[in-house]
Amino acid sequence: SAGNYTTPGTASLLTGMYPWTHRAINQAGLIKRVHETRNLFRLFGPAQQRVAFSQNLWAEVFLNQFEGDVDLHLPPDSFSDAALLVGENLENDSNAAFRAFDDSLLSIENTPSSLILGMAEKIRFARRLAHAQGKDYPRGLPGLVDYPLYFRLEKVFDGVMTQCQNLSPPYLAYFHLWSPHEPYRPHSKFANAFDDDFRFVPKPAHPLGDRTPQDSLGRLQRRYDQYIANVDYEFGRLLDHLQETGILDRSYVIVTSDHGQMIERGVHGHVTPLLYEPVIHIPLLISAPGRASRQDIYSPSVNIDLLPTLLQLAGIDIPDWCAGQVLQPFSARQDQQRSIFSMDAKTNSAFGPLKRATVVLRKGAFKLIAYHGYQGFEEAYELYDIENDPEELQDLSAAEPAEFGRMKEELLDALADANRPYERN
Template sequence: MRRGAPFERGDDLPRPSLWRLFGHAQSALMVLWLPFALLRQIDAYVAFRTPAELGADLALAAVLIGAVCLALALVGVGLGLVMRLAGVRSATADVAAWATVLVPCLWVCLWQLGGTGWAWLKLSTGTDISLSPHGRMAATFALVVVLGGLLWQGKAGRMARVALQLMQSLRSLALALLAVAVVTVAWQPPRLLATTATADTRPVKDTLPPSAPPPVRDIFLITIDTLAEGDARVCGTGPTLMPELRRFATQATCFSRAYSTSNFTTPSTITLETGALPWHHWGVQIVAKAARPLQDPSLAHRLRDAGYRTISFSANILASPRHHGTDTGYDDQRISPTTSLGSQPRILLTRFPDSTLPFWLSSLVPFLDTLDVYLHGSTHPYPPELTYEPALAAIRAREAAFAWIHTLPPHDPFLPPASTRGKLLPGEDLSRWSQQLGMTAFSGGQQALVQKHRLRYQESIMGADEALGRFLAQLQEAGRLDDALVIVTSDHGESFEHGYLGHAGDILTDDVLRVPLIVKLPGQRLGRQVDTPVSLADVAPTITDFGGAPPLPRTDGRSLRPALEGAPLPARPVYAMAMERQSRFAPLQRGRYAVIDGTLKLVLDRATGAQQLFDLALDAGERRDLSAERPQDSHRLRQLLEAQLSEADAARQRLFPR
């Protein structure tokens, strides 16, 4: 074979022993990849994790990376051995063994470097530039081709030689860090989640039966992700996208002005479990959990002590008790199965519920998220049935159950089922995941395209309603619906206006905050509608009230029992907030906050002091700022909000002293 042909120079490579392959892989992932993975969200970690917590996460990450590297090294050695036994030249077998380890490691490092650089570019330019799924897929295959081609040529590729030398020089450091990590994890092992807890594994005091049966046989809390009341239109008598839920609401109480406490899943669902507003529970960022004093007791702990078997089924990791730190209150808590490839490592890493690993270590396999976009095509990776079916089986097997069930659609991608696809937007526009924008800022010229996204979103709402109707019918057939307290709501809505598609970020408009809230009492047959503003913070106190459980230690909500039993509900202010950029270790000087009092709504940007006032009765779309025209109303609501912020900041200092 002529000099320079593929694999010809493989004899220049070091012999690929298990130790060498492992050391080089560890160098790439531990010393090169891990810092960039951490850097991607360093502000969040510093703002919401103590040094000890972050150190524990890093140690566990290093040990898991070591396991991945060992697996790669074993595969590389095994491949080389098989090739030699098959008569392949030793040099060729050596190159194949090295390629097995180096290609995925270098690919992950370069991908992470590119992603971190792209995030820095967006931050430094102040724009929301993003690559389309096609662009991400093209970048993925370009990396594969380039790295594969370089390593195919052996040491002739300058990048391959530089990479080998770099990893060789870093190997001692990587192995030393691994040794420290192993000692750290052995000295203080991470808590490993048990998917289910039986009575035999719970403390003796928890296994004793309550002195009396619970006052309500079953309590079902059903949350449908990203369900805006302005689109669903559940309450009232006009057109609706959710006829099944409206039919259910005719024998329940429908709250037409129910507000989420935040604009994305983590803070709002922690409020559901604690009754505390985000500025008190502090689970306000994707890597943040509820403050430890609010993790136990949570709603599930209280209900279990009252005699209920507590179960949770969630299609969204951010809505899972594993993420909130409240998982110990559940006898059985699961994350729904999914066809999403990218979700698999994240779900696996939730088995370490005290860590933040699902939100950064899973970027070891970043290409899986891109592959999902193409492999699923027009099919949602989290259909509601994958949550409802196991939940129904668990409910049937238990008496006196508290079940929290969280489904994902209509959350993006807006891929409605075949039964509702095309009902509002005929044709193939936006019918595939790869065609959709995802959450992003948009210009006025894109409003027509965003409106098409809204139609697919509304079709997804229709599909979610069909699935909910089937689930409620199955509960009825099982004899578990009529005598149950049933609450159906959502964590937040979705924006298709104001230059933003999606949720999270700083947006606190009503299309993101106002959600359906339907509550059916045991045996209720008469429907009611309540137009007084209420909060998701009211859900937990209402459940403990009807469930005969002790109150939660820190609740900002109130029981809605008077309204549910037909009495007037006194009006009081409702609060919502976006605090992703506010550190729990610093004074409350950042974030955006809203107070809704009657028909008036004030939104305050804490960092700049800018405020906006809207009269929702006259301007439901929040397009006219009245703060200058109505200074007395602005001043009154500003003072009300500032007083609450001062109290919240004092509570923060007690929870997180520095």
């Protein structure tokens, strides 16, 4: 992924641009206005039926930005059991309503909030949620972190099945599900899975990480695995439905994510300046019509590549502003030394040069991580050989001076190019 959490990762997927271009880099940030029309739905055009749904409110803000380019935009609570979204009655100002809710009523990621109004909101919603709870989810219904939206996984996937069955070809359907995001609350069938004596291999704590206690991380990982198993079961039901209805035989089905998790690196959550592989190395699975056998692809890729790939499959011209490349095997182009970037700049202004950010350059087997502007890490670097050290435990920045120098120069040049439009003369 080009980013390590929802905002930059999703914006890159839907625009084919890196975060330093689309500028959706802050929590609940928006795509730069000049780039709003440069999105997947606009490019597919009205000749296709365009359907979009996101349970994730930080991704929903982009669908609101693209409202004019989507034929059917399902609200986030479409398949929920209990929800209280302040924007549901403010259709013309849904992003402003969400921002007020996000910034003022609830405390999220150490942000301040209204003590009285925030508490009143939680009490009011708790009464509604009590009616929806059931014994089938022993830890409570799955839901959004700190947001009043709760659901049953089976109901969400049933809703997606219904929407897929109602599609009229040609179509583009985008479903952004919250699961398996925290809180990890699986169905009772999976609530006791993986209860064993598994322990993490200790890894050095990074000064910019959370330093969550190891015992807490072990419990968190088990719950994460349980929830993933539950989601995997529901996704299997979805695939069976697509196959039984013939949809799978005539559609490209793509499964991916906007980011990962980094529990094994001592980080609870993913809103972090760290960019190790577990948080940016995301899954990408593609089912193609008529494809009967599996093919594994190992060429370098990043989620900005999905937009040009989908355009090519649909027979639509790829615009020159797109930074991505068509994925193999849909392209004969093979460049194992291609440079790809990921970044985090959530505490940097979206309207200025990136001075406080973490930027990754991946090139061949090597990965360079650059930290800029953090206390104690005003300018620091780590270099890893991902092929021989996939756990990123041996920093080679001193042992490989030539490779380090080349990659550092390329990264700084790319960052300078991205910053140039925002530098004051």
